[in-house]
Amino acid sequence: MTFDELPHECVIEADGVRRSYAGGFEAVTGVSFSVARGELFALLGTNSAGKTSTVELLEGLARPDGGTVRVLGHDPFEERAAVRPRIGVMLQEGGFPSDLTTTETVRMWAGCTSGARPTGEALDLVGLGHRARVRVKQLSGGERRRLDLALALLGRPEVLFLDEPTTGLDAEGRRDTWALVRRLQEGGITVLLTTHYLEEAEALADRLAIMHRGRIVTSGTTAEVTAARPSRIRFELPAGTAAGQLPLSLRAAADGPRIEIRTHRLQESLAELLRWATESGVQLIGLDARSASLEEAFLDIARSAAKTEGRTGTENENEKVAVA
Numbered sequence: 001m002t003f004d005e006l007p008h009e010c011v012i013e014a015d016g017v018r019r020s021y022a023g024g025f026e027a028v029t030g031v032s033f034s035v036a037r038g039e040l041f042a043l044l045g046t047n048s049a050g051k052t053s054t055v056e057l058l059e060g061l062a063r064p065d066g067g068t069v070r071v072l073g074h075d076p077f078e079e080r081a082a083v084r085p086r087i088g089v090m091l092q093e094g095g096f097p098s099d100l101t102t103t104e105t106v107r108m109w110a111g112c113t114s115g116a117r118p119t120g121e122a123l124d125l126v127g128l129g130h131r132a133r134v135r136v137k138q139l140s141g142g143e144r145r146r147l148d149l150a151l152a153l154l155g156r157p158e159v160l161f162l163d164e165p166t167t168g169l170d171a172e173g174r175r176d177t178w179a180l181v182r183r184l185q186e187g188g189i190t191v192l193l194t195t196h197y198l199e200e201a202e203a204l205a206d207r208l209a210i211m212h213r214g215r216i217v218t219s220g221t222t223a224e225v226t227a228a229r230p231s232r233i234r235f236e237l238p239a240g241t242a243a244g245q246l247p248l249s250l251r252a253a254a255d256g257p258r259i260e261i262r263t264h265r266l267q268e269s270l271a272e273l274l275r276w277a278t279e280s281g282v283q284l285i286g287l288d289a290r291s292a293s294l295e296e297a298f299l300d301i302a303r304s305a306a307k308t309e310g311r312t313g314t315e316n317e318n319e320k321v322a323v324a
Ligand SMILES: Nc1ncnc2c1ncn2[C@@H]1O[C@H](COP(=O)(O)OP(=O)(O)OP(=O)(O)O)[C@@H](O)[C@H]1O
Pocket: 021, 022, 025, 027, 045, 046, 047, 048, 049, 050, 051, 052, 053, 054
């Protein structure tokens, strides 16, 4: 039996989950997914898609208004005492008393954590060992996020919930956090990550789901999510050459001199374009060909969902998408 054929223990399960807020607004409208032991699952979404509202249910912070959630085989709200010691939670915004040092903060937290790591180990794990005596108010935004992470890891959790863990970190800090998350995953931890950074999901996630307006629009591995999307070839034509001169099969969206060809047959389309350019003596300026990325899949989903809802493209450009 290969590894893939072995039955994987399901550690996180959401089945038809719903959540409404006061006034009747339904923020989560029937979300289902599962995460196997040792997997990293990323929950992505447009602004206000309902990611945090969903994750809070899994963390046991609220009871779903419909459907069921299970973490490590338990209801995280009803059986909080069984679940809480085995999970680590890094909320979007942690709040610390700002006059305490990082060591005092970790010690205080350790007081309410069973089987806590030694303070120095927790700080070293997130690269804050050298900031042990610094007061929280003197830490940078990125260092505070790392302190949040140290607290989430204090009880050696089996399951880690990371809600936008790298927001506010610079590129180096973000990559350090990714490396740490990978190390933790190698040690067998299961991770549920929400992020606005598509590159972060691409770098870390075994599987992911994209949410929009309270529901999951698509899910799978990055390859599965991007498979149905077209690849893209971009270039500019030199002065004196018009888009109309391109071979018929490559007539493309032209925006001034800039041409964009969307194709499901990248190799064939590119070969045809290069043959035409060589035979016609045309120099393609800034030629760039790439397979569909998660970013494109995300934008496509946001655009088509907006169209279905009768919103304009201009409005939709406000959807928060960041590429680190
Ligand atoms: N306590 C609350 N009371 C009322 N509405 C709320 C509450 N919390 C969230 N909402 C609404 O629920 C919707 C989903 O919010 P949520 O924070 O879950 O989305 P999100 O995907 O995490 O968003 P973002 O990525 O922008 O942080 C939003 O419209 C939000 O305004």
